[in-house]
Amino acid sequence: METPPRTGLPKPRPSLRRWVAEHRDASLDSLAQLLAAPLQNALTVVAVAVALSLPASVHLAAKNADQVTASWQRGTEIAVYFHPGTATADTERVHAAVLELPGVRTAHLISAEQVLAEFQAHSGLGDSLANFGDNPLPATLLVSPREEADIERLLAQIGQFEAVDQLAYDQTWRQRLQALLDLGRRFILAITLLLSLSAALIIGNTLRLEIARRRDAIALLQMLGATHAYARRPLLYIGIWYGLAGALLAWFAAHLLAGMLGAALGPLTTLYASDFAPTGPNLRDLLALLALGAVLGLLGAWLAATQYLRERE
């Protein structure tokens, strides 16, 4: 008979290799257990996917809204109206000076004659304007700023030119839009937090059933000297697998939704002669969703497992 040493096992030293091996075993064992009962576990995965797909879809909508409003921001122009009768040389001098200002993307000068011609062509008041002796319309300079942040400064700088009569820029409308967008972002954040919490609770609740099924095994492990961390580890991995599978499914759902909306938006964008094309979830979104799913799964499982182990104490 093999003679056992009197001192038993030496206290295990912390070892990275052992730690990795334990995590590898726990993760693969838990995955194998989930795959052994695919139908039973699919329901939990679908529930997690539903909870995650809503914030994912809302996030996608916000991303597209940002894209649209960004294109509006790019179209922002300050209309600079000169005093009627300002000499062409003066308007051109202001035009050149404005182009030199920092933060100006483009500046396009429309002479008083061009303004009059366009007005006559589009307003249907050509005959009435012909009754005026002089051209009552001013030359106009259309200035596109590089950034939204430059606008305030440019308005102040351009307004100082003597030849400039008025500046037009619809700031109020833009601020309202910005406020609405900010509100939308906060709403999305709140929805995401609530639904993420529900995903974590779904996983935690499922884990409670799993813990009840494994009650004897957990008690046995603890009797044999398993630490809480050791007994908890397989459960944490089950939670992570649920979260990852749910996130993957939610990503596919968001992709499907984006495809359906894109098809529906096609005729609308054509009618408005817009080049806007909705974007679906990309690889970065997938990675973010997987990370969120894994964290929520871990959180739900940790809560359920820790509560059970503390109750056992």
Add this chain to the structure above:
Amino acid sequence: MLYCDRLTKRYSHGHPALTNISFQLSEGQICCVTGPSGAGKSTLLRLVMGLERPTAGQIIYRGVNLARLAQRKMPFHRRRCGLVAQENHLLAERTLFDNVALPLLVCGVPHRQIGRRVRAALDRVGLLGREKQRAAQLSAGEQRRASIARAVVHQPELLLADEPTANLDPEQSASMMRLLADFNAAGASVLIATQDPNPVAPLGGTEIRLAAGRLCTAPAG
């Protein structure tokens, strides 16, 4: 090695399971805790194993008072012990190999050593060659022997056996006691709880007799 000093255990309903129990177990000693059902034998083993805390008194194991040991440190004490519980506590759906390998996994023994050590333990209890059978497929006697294999596979320094011969026929019981004696001869200390009124003679150890949670006879330290 083990010293229990005025050990008392009362459960929440107030019933005293153990009252003022003091005894000592030396290195390599075999000791039987005897007494009728309800005498407190299992409670004593559970206290020594660290599965429960005493209401009063001390359990000094290798200089450490288990009654005050932090909960997070208790698993490391349990790893130095092997327990053959009254119920076998085998995982029915797992194989015999998986069941016996559990203490080694918990202790972090490298995978390359586990197979060899599990087979050695199964050989010792006469179950070598049955590794792939599920625990549920084993007979009651085989399950008991599997439970012993699991208790000794990690070569504990203290083996606790709670009614190890329960539900076994006389031949199996004698075989079981021989196994425990062999393990003791190999150097481990052994504490056995049994209702057998005369268990010590074949084992050559000492005896503590309990009745209604009180000590009747204590072994000479």
